[in-house]
Amino acid sequence: MTSLEPLFDTLSRLSIGTLLRGAILILVGYVLIRLILKLVRRALNRTNLDAHISHTLITACRLVLYFILLTMVMGQLGISSTSLVTLLGVFGLALSLALQDTLSNIAGGLFVLYTKPFKVGDYVELWGVEGTVQLIGFIHTTLTTIDNKLVYVPNGQLSKDKIINYSAEGRRQLEMTVGIGYEDDSAAARQLIEQVVSADPRIDKTEPVFVKVWELGDNAVILRIRAWVPGGDMIPARCDLYEAIKDALQKNGFHIPYPQRQLHFPEKAL
16 A cells, blocks of 8 residues: 555545534635735735845745644645645655756745846846846846847846946946057157047046057067946947047058968979
8 A cells, every 4th residue: 555545535525514524624724824925915015025035035934824723624624634744745846856957946036036146237247148137037037139139048048157247336447458560659659548548538537547569460560558448338448449449540640450471482484
């Protein structure tokens, strides 16, 4: 005889009166659970908890209350607790195997909601993808990339991979490289580039603009440029400054080299 057979044997012997008492208990318990959940929801609304966390707490409270009601009903029906535990164990094992990935994502979502490494509107890098956070859900987090693509990142991956929040400090460091000719005056070029970058209203004037000779390349002297901008202005500032620097260098007689390659062909024998 299996451990579940006593449960089915007990159910087959129940009288009408016992079933009626069980039905009344279910009805009363259902009404009480709704009342308790209403009070819990009202209490949580008076706190500063995140809406997702409040919803999770209410859901957990609902599950616990219904489990208690189930235990009381089965006790009223004369079903042993051993059979109940066995039944719930089999059901729980099957459910956990079927929802393994989903449960992992829900746990990751709770991790994000509790630790708050980012919020909606932040520009982040998750799972190797950069974008603006549009939605933080229980199963996945939605990003919008700079080319307006929606990317759904499974929350289960967030607790396993690094999270980079570019908006956390309110500003980002803009980094650019520009090449000038070997015959050009590097000091004059640096001064001109610094003036162009500093003139942009998005540049943080509390930090000095960094313009230095960084590398002696094959075809050009490479200048490295660094400045601080608001996080949301990173991409447009980079594009605008590259254009402004190019125009200023050409207007002032500087050369912007491009890769060149010399090809040598052997002379044909006469």
